[in-house]
Amino acid sequence: MDYKNIAKRIIELKNADLELRDKLIQTGQLDEGYNKEMEKLHNKNAEALDEIIDAIGYPTIDKVGKEANEATWLIIQHSIGQPSFMKKCEKLLEKAVNDNKANPKNLAYLTDRIAVFEGNPQRYGTQFDWDKNKELSPYNFDDLTKVNQRRKSIGLNTLEEQTEIIRTQAKNENQSPPIDFEKRKQEIKKWQKKVGWTK
Template identity: 60%
Template structure:
């Protein structure tokens, strides 16, 4: 590991993110849209990581170790209020994945999240949301018949069916509940995506 101090800082960003998520889950504040406190932390973390990337380039396993590399991915994955940053990181991540210096699963998740935010079908079926029946289901998937082959090709260990079952189990365990008004939440999400620049108005 080339940058142990930076590695520690990135892991700290991740831990703060996860601690806030746990707090909001216990307070029942995760199902009704993008919580302001969470949004502010995500933006703060992304800005810190952006400065780190300017200093050392993308935080690969070689530079910061496996744990901090994974933590950097989580910060990027949660930077949904910053489309330009998120898409730039996706390009950098693709380069280091191609050079076998980062995990291909991370790129699969990030590229799927960007696709969903841009109202495009995802490729690997990693992104889920509440459906109109109050169940967590995959967002629309491109060529769904072959999704499990694509998942396997990047090292995702489970099928889309297994992941759906697992996500629903964890949602019950974490006491996550569907939004009270599905259509209102969906409309608010679309308006939010326009406001930050994921989709054009």
């Protein structure tokens, strides 16, 4: 198996994703719901990665190296319109983490993202969105003390520290809260239903 070229391909997929994100930040289009061009790219990348996974299994560090392994996670994390693909990858990533072949932080982010889309509390507090006060805040989670313990166990900072980092990053990228908070909430719910996260 030509792991070197597979690694290169995975990194190319990730770079295309980040380039488009940068372009949308520059043009101020990142805040306007789920951008159609981005949605299309995320789905295309998920499809390409799914084929790679079917061929070689999960792209673990020992197979494709650290950079392509991280890129794999980013592509999965962004494949939000593909619930079954994300859940399949969560199981594979969990096994890779248990075998010390992938980063446990990546599993925490993926587990939380799936929980949020399914309407469940997150375990690590990694997922954020705009709140009623026009601030970026973590999505619903079970218990702050437990969340911080879980975060510490895999080498993450506290949720309070992370909240500050996220808010600063949003300011630096000139991100702005939705004009109509309730409307956006309804749009997200509609989208979750449409792609199959919720019934």
